[in-house]
Amino acid sequence: MIDKLLPLDLTPEAEISRRIQTLKEKMAQTGVDGVFLTHRPDYYYFSGSAQDAWLYVSLEYEPLLFVKRYLPRAVAESPLTQIVPVHSVTEIPHIIKDSHGSFPKTMGIAFDLVPVRDFQFYQSLFYGCAWQDATPLIVSCRAIKSEYELGIMQEVAKISSRVFDFIAQNLEPGIRETDLAGRIESFARTQGHSGRLQMRHYRSIGFSFHIMGGESGGQSGALDSPVCGTGMYTAYPFGAGTRIIEKNDPVLIDLGTMAFGYHIDESRMFVAGKMDSQADAASQAAMDILYQVKTAMKPGVP
Template sequence: MELKWQGYAFDPTPVTEIIARINTVQEQMAALHLDALFLTHKPDIYYFSGTAQDCYLYIEKDQDPVLFVKRYLPRAQQETALKNIEPIESIKDIPKLVEHCFKKHPGTCGLAFDVVPVKDFHFYKRLFKNTHFVDGSSVIEACRQIKSSWEIQQMKKAALVSKQTFGFMEDNIKPEISEMEFCGMFEAYSRTLGHSGKLLNRHYRSEVFPFHLMSGENGGLPGALDSPLCGTGTSNAYPYGAGPRRIQENEPILIDFGTVLNGYHSDESRMFVIGKLPNKAEDASKASIEILYTLLDKMRPGIPMDEIFETAVNVAKKLCLEDQFLGLPNLKSKFIGHGIGLELVENPILAKGRKTLLEPGMVFAIEPKFIFKNEFAAGIESVIHVTENGSEFLSYTENKIFFC
C-alpha cells in the first residue's frame, strides 16, 4: 500500500498503522472462516482505512481491501492509505464491483451486527443474494480493543485538551451560574483547543454528550442513565446530566467531561467545590480516589475483568460506602470501567462476572462513583492503559478535588 498524501490539512493515519490493522483483521477472519468483511459503521471504516468520508469498506481474507466511495472522492483519496478505491453513485453499485474485483461474491461475509440496523441488514442481503451474512463484531472488536503506540499518543493528545479544560473550569466556575451555562462555557473553550464536539458511542440506546455536571442535590437524583449518576438534564425528554440549577458555594459539584481529538476520546470526572466541601462529601471523594489507585495497581495483563470489578466493590465495602457505591442499592451499575478509543464507550467492559483477561494495549475509563440519594454525588474518572507489565494513567488531569 502506498500513501498518496500531498500537503492536506490534517495529519493522516500512518500507512504502517493501516497495514497492521488490515493484516490483523484478516488473521481474525481466517480463524473464524470469514471470506469477507463488509464495514458500514463510520468509526470502523475510519479505523481500517484512515478516512471517514461517505464510503464503505470491503475486506477479503487474503486480498487487498477495496474502499467504495460515494462522496467525497478527492478527500477520500487524500486521506486513505488504501490503494484500491472505487467511486460509486449508489451502494447498489458495490455487488457488481466486488464481482469485478474478486471474480465472485463471498460465501460468508461479516457485518457489525452490534451497530447495523435490521433494515440495512435485509437490504445488504438483497444486494448479495448468494452470500451468508454473519456477525463480524468480534473480529472488529479484537482489533480495535488493542491500541497501538500511535493510538496511545492520539489519546494522550485528547487527554491534554481535557486537562486544559479542567484548568479552565477551575479558573472560571462561580456561584449562581447555572449548570448548563457553565457547561456551555467550558465546552466552547475546549473547542478552541480542537475538541470535535461530537462524541461517538457504540450502542444506539446510549446517550453521549461532552459534559455531565451535577451540583448539590442534583447529584443525588437517580434516573434513566446507565451509570451510577444521572442529574436532572434539561427536560423530561432529555433527563440526563446538567440542568437549569444554579451552582452554589460549599456544595459538592461533580463534572464529567468527554473529549474527542482526531477521532480519539478521553473521559474524565473530577469533584469541585467553591469554598469548603462538607465532610461527608470530602470523605466519599477521597474514597473514590483511593479506589482508582487501587485499581491502577491491580490492572495488569492476565487479570480477569471481573476481578477488577470485585476489587473496587471490596474497597468500597472496607470504607463502609458499599450502599452508595455505583448507584443506589436497587439501581447499581454492574461495571467499573469501559473501553475507550474511537468511541467514548466501546468494548471491552470491566463488568461483574466478565472473565475476559486484560491484555497489553487495552484502554479503559475507570469510574468509581458514589450517589447519596437526594444529597450529592461524589466520584472520579480517569483513563488507564494496560501495559506489558502493569498499567498507567493516560489522563493528565490531576486526580484530586478541585477547591475553587
C-alpha cells in the same frame, strides 16, 4: 487545493496496513471470507477516511473503499490503493464481482449496528452469501492499542487536562449548570475537542459535558452511569440542568473528551467554596480506592 484544506491527522499507511492484517487474521480464524463495513467509525479505523463510504475487506484481495462523497478527500485521507467512486451502494456488488470473480462464501457485517431493513437490502445485493456477525472481529481488532494509538490518546488526555484546569479557574457560585456547561464546551472546542462523542449502541447517547451541582449530583436516571443529572427536558433527561450552583456546593463534572477519533473520559469533583466534611471524606475515599487499584493493576494479575 484539497490538500491545503485538510486536517493533518492522517493515519499512517503502516498503521492502516497493520489493522487490515489483524482483521484478515481474525477472519481466517473464524471462517469469514469478506467483511462489509458500513459504520463510519469502523471503516474510518480500517481506511483512514470518514467520508460517505463503504469498505469491503476480502481475505484474499486488497481492501476496496467505495466512496459516494467526497472522493478527493477520501483519496487524500486514506493510504488504501483501491478507492472506487460510486453513486449508489447498488453498484458495489457488481464491482466486487468484476474485480474478484465472485462474492465471498461467508460475508461478515456488524450485526450490532446495521438496521434490519438495511441488512435485508444488503442480503438482496450480495445474493447467495452466508452472513455472519463481524462485530467480535471488529471490536477485538480495536481492543489492543498500538503505540501510534496510545500516542494519540495521550494527546487527547492533554486536552482533557487543560479543560479541567479551565474549570478550576472559572467555577463560581451563582451560575446555572447549563451556563457553566456552555462555557466549558466553548473552551474545550478551542482546545481541539470534536464536540461530540461516538457511541456504538443505538440506544445510547453520547454527551460530553455533564455538570451536576449539589443535589443534581445525586439524581438517578436513565443514563447507564452512577450519576445522571437532571437535564433540561424530559426528552433529554441527562447532564446539566437549570439549577443554580450555590456556594459550597460539591460539583461533579463528568467530561468526555474526543479528538482524532479517540475518547478520554474523566469525572472530577469540584466545590464552589469549601467542601462539606462528609462529602470531602467520600471524595477522599474514592481517590484512595482509585490509587490502590492503580497500584495493584499489573500484567498477570487476575
